Amino acid sequence: MARYIFITGGVVSSLGKGLMAASLGALLQARGYRVRIRKFDPYLNVDPGTMSPYQHGEVYVTDDGAETDLDLGHYERFTGVSARQSDNVTSGRIYQTIIQRERRGDYLGATVQVIPHVTDAIKEFAQAETDDLDFVLCEIGGTVGDIESLPFIEAIRQLRNEIGRENTLFVHVTLVPYIAAAGELKTKPTQHSVRELTSLGIQPDILLCRCEKPLPESERAKIAQFCNVRKEAVIPALDAKSIYAVPMQYHREGLDSEVLRAFGITDARAPDMSRWVDIMERHEHPEGEVTIGVVGKYVGLQDAYKSLHEALVHGGLANRVKVHVKWLDAELFETLPDDELAAVLEPMHGILVPGGFGERGSEGKISSVRFARERNVPFFGICLGMQMACIEAARNTSGIKDASTTEFGDTDEPIVGLITEWMSESGLQKRSAEGDLGGTMRLGAFPARLSGNSRVRGIYGTDTISERHRHRYEVNTAYHERLEKGGLVFSGMSPDGVLPEIVERPDHSWFVGVQYHPELKSKPFDPHPLFASFIEAAVAQSRLV
Structure with a gap:
């Protein structure tokens, strides 16, 4: 039977429960245990798919087509276990x-x-599909005291009674703020948060205390006494240099050992931390640096592109370089004259246009594609970024001056349009333009076949790939021949040859557009090959500047 670890948060939001869950999962995995991490979100949206990125950050997509919370990205990146x-x-x-x-x-x-x-x-959700696991980590979203989370708190209280205390553990992530004027760390918020939790019938077994200053032993003992836990179960959690340093930091503070002790596990093997040692060695001792310009529309909130940022970091780890990400507002590019646009983009060693929805900022993205093509700067287009690359090619190298996409309204030259039927591995898929927003999208993992002599075939090292999608519109194959005459090659297609998946320019230093989201499958210990290759090209570009 799987053991359950329930993770709650108190005092304030954004304390890093998701990162804590991912790190603990990685530590248990390093000891040889099979783990899965789950997220309970108290909001009333069915999923985050229709929420603005400014409301909740990026939407993470799983292989089976679920639109989920961005914390599942942390779970996958730290454990390598594909979310469902x-x-x-x-x-x-x-x-x-x-x-x-x-x-x-x-x-x-x-x-x-x-x-x-x-x-x-x-409770049904928490216990589903857990037969082959040693540990199930369940993160409760929000903050203890929120009215929305009360049913979830009550459910995990009941679950402990049903499956036994020996099979459940409560970890509470809380804040110990530093008051600069007094020069002190204050434990009272943690005491109140634990009191709130115990009033709901849950006594935490472990307290993970976020603090910006080291937690003195006296304060640790005080928290333990007032919150009814062992002093060893009060784990300090200071800010780390990198999120990938967190597993080792928690291990040094004894988090994984305390978890096993609470479950009565005394024969656990020592964790193999070599994976994380190597990651941090690469992170802390880079052999160079590059700057990547990300031309997007949600750059005001970096969580909107969380997986993308991490995938760029992973590409840097693969090449032993530090990646500086410059977030550039595509909407501002729409009003810049060419010389001012060039002044902004010339310092970039690579240009990336990410996914998104809607017309806002699209002309700025197209302008950045044109700059990368004309200046031979490494370019990476993802989802909408690939579509903008196709429209740019149609307008400027294929002579289709009115090229556009039906996503932005009626057009006589629909380079990109809404596709309503296609074949998948499970059979014919149909969508309706009038359907629910989530229902009109191509979601989840789909296969693609790569051209034998293409750049991407060399990067992947295989003829067939599977990548995750999240989009409604597709590049129109009716323009296939005209675009290729302009130098844009379709190097990846769906198995039935209907849906373009990858475009590239063979005459360019590195120019690749993909319809899917490769950032969702990248991990620090297994960087996605496209990001590793893109950063490698950026390194070569940095030597030319």
């Missing part, structure tokens, strides 16, 4: 499921209530 639809649930999805059951008559006329129906549904 069953690893993220929201209040909206829970209530949707319950209402559907009630409408079908599944409750046999009973009055449907939070207890037991909502809490039972949460």
